[in-house]
Amino acid sequence: MTSFRSVALRVPFAKWTSGRLASWPLKKFSQIDGAAVPAWIWVVALWAAMSIPAIVLRGSHLEEGTVVALARGAAEDGHWLAPYRYGIRFVERPVLLSWIAAVIGSLSGGVTVWAARIPHVLFLLAGGLMIFDLVKSKASQSAAVFGAMCWFAAPIVAQKFVTAEPDVAVSVLLFGAFFVWWKGVAARSVSLARWASIGLLLAAAGLTKGPQPLGYFTLGVGTYLLLRGRLTDWPGFLLANGMAGIVVGAWYAAVAVPDDVHLWLIHSRIGPTPPGVWLKDHANFVVSMFFEWLPSSLLFVVMCRVLRRTLIENELALAAALYAVVGTLALVVWPGGVATRYAMPGTLGIAVLSGILFDRYRASHPRIIGGSLVLAEVVVIYVIVVGWLVMPFAQSAFNRSSITAGLIKAQQNVPGPLYVCGSSIDLNVLAHFSGPVKEVSCDAPQGIVAPAIAALAPAEAAAVAAGRPDLRVVPRATAPKTTMSQIVEIQSR
Numbered sequence: 001m002t003s004f005r006s007v008a009l010r011v012p013f014a015k016w017t018s019g020r021l022a023s024w025p026l027k028k029f030s031q032i033d034g035a036a037v038p039a040w041i042w043v044v045a046l047w048a049a050m051s052i053p054a055i056v057l058r059g060s061h062l063e064e065g066t067v068v069a070l071a072r073g074a075a076e077d078g079h080w081l082a083p084y085r086y087g088i089r090f091v092e093r094p095v096l097l098s099w100i101a102a103v104i105g106s107l108s109g110g111v112t113v114w115a116a117r118i119p120h121v122l123f124l125l126a127g128g129l130m131i132f133d134l135v136k137s138k139a140s141q142s143a144a145v146f147g148a149m150c151w152f153a154a155p156i157v158a159q160k161f162v163t164a165e166p167d168v169a170v171s172v173l174l175f176g177a178f179f180v181w182w183k184g185v186a187a188r189s190v191s192l193a194r195w196a197s198i199g200l201l202l203a204a205a206g207l208t209k210g211p212q213p214l215g216y217f218t219l220g221v222g223t224y225l226l227l228r229g230r231l232t233d234w235p236g237f238l239l240a241n242g243m244a245g246i247v248v249g250a251w252y253a254a255v256a257v258p259d260d261v262h263l264w265l266i267h268s269r270i271g272p273t274p275p276g277v278w279l280k281d282h283a284n285f286v287v288s289m290f291f292e293w294l295p296s297s298l299l300f301v302v303m304c305r306v307l308r309r310t311l312i313e314n315e316l317a318l319a320a321a322l323y324a325v326v327g328t329l330a331l332v333v334w335p336g337g338v339a340t341r342y343a344m345p346g347t348l349g350i351a352v353l354s355g356i357l358f359d360r361y362r363a364s365h366p367r368i369i370g371g372s373l374v375l376a377e378v379v380v381i382y383v384i385v386v387g388w389l390v391m392p393f394a395q396s397a398f399n400r401s402s403i404t405a406g407l408i409k410a411q412q413n414v415p416g417p418l419y420v421c422g423s424s425i426d427l428n429v430l431a432h433f434s435g436p437v438k439e440v441s442c443d444a445p446q447g448i449v450a451p452a453i454a455a456l457a458p459a460e461a462a463a464v465a466a467g468r469p470d471l472r473v474v475p476r477a478t479a480p481k482t483t484m485s486q487i488v489e490i491q492s493r
Contacts, residue, residue, distance in 0.1 A: 026370035032142040039141035043148045047125045054387035055162040059399035060113050063165045065427025071101035071111045082255040086439040092267040093210040094251050097166045116164035127172040130179045131351045139359030147355025153379040154347050156292035166209045167344045173205035175348040195236030199243030206248035216345040220323030269336030285338045292340050295375035296354040317356045324349030405432035411476045411487045412453045419454035450492040
């Protein structure tokens with residue numbers, strides 16, 4: 001699920017927006033407005049079709065192995081406050097998604113990939129339903145469904161639809177704060193109690209991926225308050241942000257040791273960057289975000305003349321646009337490196353704006369709106385086809401990490417943990433390994449207790465043998481196409 005950019009470029013937008021190819025899907029989609037089935041059911045159905053059965057068939061990949069490892073460190077080893085990865089301290093940031101997975105694993109008999117994916121996909125659905133609710137308050141039900149679809153179908157989200165990484169969780173928690181805030185604005189009263197609940201959501205977002213993503217709410221909503229002169233909202237706004245700052249700051253203070261500040265600066269991409277590298281990195285970010293936010297980004301470019309009018313006349317559109325854009329512009333000028341996943345929180349605001357534009361201009365600009373709808377449908381169909389037709393018949397390609405974990409387990413003929421070294425560790429394989437795992441330093445392997453099974457690269461196996469003359473390292477099998485290239489048995493001499 002990696003070729004959304006190439007798929008988007010193969011068929012010119014002009015062709016999509018011409019004739020029946022655009023008008024017929026728009027006409028059919030608009031029938032949602034008069035259907036007997038509640039429109040929110042379509043949002044749930046889309047989410048289910050895109051997540052099932054891929055959530056079961058897809059092996060752990062990308063950063064899922066890290067999420068599961070930190071969850072196991074909490075549930076199995078008791079490291080709830082300061083995260084540990086198979087015995088190694090790992091405090092780059094707070095890890096709420098792993099803590100949730102640890103709780104689920106503790107209640108269900110063990111932390112698995114499922115324990116991380118269930119909250120991930122539920123966050124996805126919550127984001128879609130919040131978008132649906134906001135757009136429906138200002139537009140038709142079909143427009144609200146389209147807005148939710150723009151969240152599900154945005155390549156930045158769709159390519160990781162069942163991938164349990166913290167980006168979706170932090171994005172939805174931040175948008176939850178925006179949602180609660182806007183509901184108060186729409187009701188003409190944002191009470192201190194509402195601001196306090198917003199503060200709790202912001203704190204949860206900060207405990208998911210650190211304080212930087214909070215800028216989406218702080219900068220976006222703060223800009224709106226300034227533009228609209230809402231002076232009475234500033235005490236509550238400061239209260240909410242202050243609550244989040246105290247909670248997140250308390251975590252950093254609680255786990256900190258002297259060397260951690262340097263680690264946190266590196267993780268936050270704060271530090272001197274050569275001008276040429278900075279310019280190339282940020283230019284790539286800007287170009288990539290156009291593709292990551294399709295179909296919304298294309299819709300905005302084509303309709304730039306009427307977009308300004310919509311922002312002036314529709315307060316929700318303005319608030320959603322500021323929420324999405326101001327934080328993303330901060331990333332554009334960020335002094336260190338950037339990655340497109342950092343901009344995922346803005347995707348929900350972009351989706352709200354897309355739904356409003358859909359309803360406002362589908363009669364006057366049917367080809368443009370219809371073309372955007374077709375593009376969204378193409379991505380949705382692509383994800384569904386991969387999940388329902390490709391994955392079941394290509395398990396070796398999509399489930400390699402689970403297959404490798406089974407191979408390692410089959411070789412474990414002695415009790416005790418599976419030993420691994422950090423330099424060659426494949427966390428996604430370990431996410432499917434049911435037994436205990438312990439990470440050690442191959443340069444100082446004093447923690448290994450024989451007899452045992454280990455998954456090591458050849459150089460690491462040699463280092464263990466050299467560092468522990470009392471141990472004998474016996475090759476047992478090869479783990480194909482993974483960085484853990486050798487399964488060995490460690491015996492006492």
